[in-house]
Amino acid sequence: MIASQDDGLGHGSADHFTTDGQQVTTPAIADTPHAMFTERYWYMGALVPEGDFVFGAGLGYYANRKVMDGYVSVSRGGRQYSFSASRQCAVDPLVSAIGAMRITVEEGLKAHRIQLGANASGLALDLRFNAAMAPNDEGRDKVVRGGQLMADVSRYIQFGHYTGWVELEGSRTEVAGTQCWGARDRSWGLRTEARTDASSPPLTRFRPMMFLWVCAQFEGHGIHLFLKEDAPGQVRSLVANESYPPHAGRPASEIVEVEHDIEWQEDPFAQRIAGGTLRLRFADGRRKILRMRALPGWLSLKAGMYGGYRGWFQGDDKGPLHTATQAWNLADPGTRRELRTLAEQVIEFSDGDAVGYGTIQGGVAEGFAKYPEVQQQPMM
Template identity: 25%
Template sequence: MLSEMDDYPIHQVAEVVRHVGTSDRNFYDRYYFNCHHGNPDDPWLIVGLGVYPNLGVTDCFAVVRHGDEHIVVRGSKALGDNRNDLQVGPFLVEILDGLQRIRVQLEPGHGDLSFDLIFDADSPAALEPRHFQRQLERVTFDTMRFVQTGRWTGALTVDGNDFVVEPDTWRGNRDRSWGVRPVGEAEPAGRRAANTDATSFFWIYSVMRFEDYAVSVIVQELRTGERIMGDARRIWNDPEREAEWLGRVEHEVTFVPGGREPASATLRFVKPNGDEIRVECSPQLGNFIGFGTGYGLEQDWRHGMWQGDEKVESLRHKVSELDATMKLFCPADYLATFELTDVDGSTTSGQGLFEFSVIGPHDQYGFTEYTDVK
């Protein structure tokens, strides 16, 4: 059961590299990237690739929002001897320079989307707090993740339209996460199905890019507002400066009428001494990443699910025709603008990711059932 990776001094447990430190079926190790031109009229591209050692699967997806089009290409294959093989059919993730330069590629001919892009980091990779959650006795989340902002270079083709991607104007962020979270074929809920408060999911994950720094924000709450996670950090471009904890996160979200999509949000980061930083968030363009990519809406294609030795598919939807009820159970990644007011009253503008989801009841916003809308 050896692989070429066993020749490197990277072992973490008394096992070969292909055997991770837990036999939990839900162990995963994955990449996420987004790429934008800063204009909601241009493509808003999101790419992911995951390795699931205990399920024997590697899979990936690319989804682009362009106008009213939601275009997906996805692939899956049997995991071989080498977890470092990051190619699935026409997809490729290639580490050119660790924590600095990464190439992502989708060859033409597999749908209405292709690209060959290089991500070049413009800020240090920052480790986020550990994500841990237990429901009854079962550990459902136990993950680590780092985040990083950067610039893109290369070529992107969407629906027959070619875009020259230049680093001065094409930006984005990426993250790497690994650990345990629900993946693969759905498991029977058993007694957990009766514990509905624990299955409510309020989530904000935002990566804001400003001139001299990035700000990363994570909030996960239960129905009552009890925090599973809550963190806000300023990540300076200067690698010599440590990331700065900004304070406890407070949120005020307004919703688009008739659903649970955010129209705007105010985030406040409050220090124990009363110092406060305030950010006004304005979503510009939503990419509904739950549709077609494996995040759990479709039971025939979930991250880590066995699809056979190799399978590549493409699909597309009109965003205006996406099922409104299904969207209530769907995370969405918004290209957003941000206006930050610092402790000293100075303001600065930025742009980036505002990922948002509120699934199930949530007391602060008056949702009492899973299908309540504003």
């Protein structure tokens, strides 16, 4: 069962104080040669129905390395602004703040606050996430390969709305919950990250597969799914649920089968979805069709060092405090090649007559026996 305390850091460690009052974290779960123990916050939201303004934020805590890193990023009108930061955290290891950015759990499973103060990126914001649905528990994803533990991650998703403001190059946009739909997740465990930074080879090689990470929010429900297939219809893993508002008193409904028919954009640099359908079958026998239409906005996750960016990888010790800023022109060919595929792509979803919004992360590796039209572009 997910509890409000799960929103706090410290899942993999025992915290105590020395005689001089200093807080110390003693890791309880050791890193392995294949994975490092990671606790992570992740947030995304988009202004709808236009879908051209999308933001993301995240924070990772690596107890064994005594390192914390994070990012805040906004994409609007074909430009993306990003602030990234890392700090050593032998002192105050469970304070989720790095330089100008701070994440505050104001009330577990109900309200979080993401703040970015003055910095060199041209981006600042103060946004509060207000939960709209009960958390959607992904459970525990444990991967053992060749007798070796490769990953062991627990995670849950929660849909909600954001209020507050975002400032880009001195121009402030007020954000109201009725127009800013999104989600967040919370995860902890042994995590392996793919390396996709061309400046720091070798790159991770992917065997034939497809993955889809979908967050689709509607007025009265939310659908989240994480699907990996080794071949069309050959499921490696699937975690999928439909969640409801807390006051509904209704447990999440498990989705046990997903069939996909995806239409792709003609993009010379990355795999981008244009639209399509997801056919869902529930454990109780219900079926529904989720229709998708891409909106203009997308936000590259290189902002958060996913896969690494210019030699900086998640969990790297960059010293007492290290920050970096980016302002990317998303139409520039050199930038696009560097940013690759992995992104939050804003999608309008239809569930019967209900219209909702959210984002998709997805990709197809070479050799997967469907969607050959995009496999010449990087999967992630």
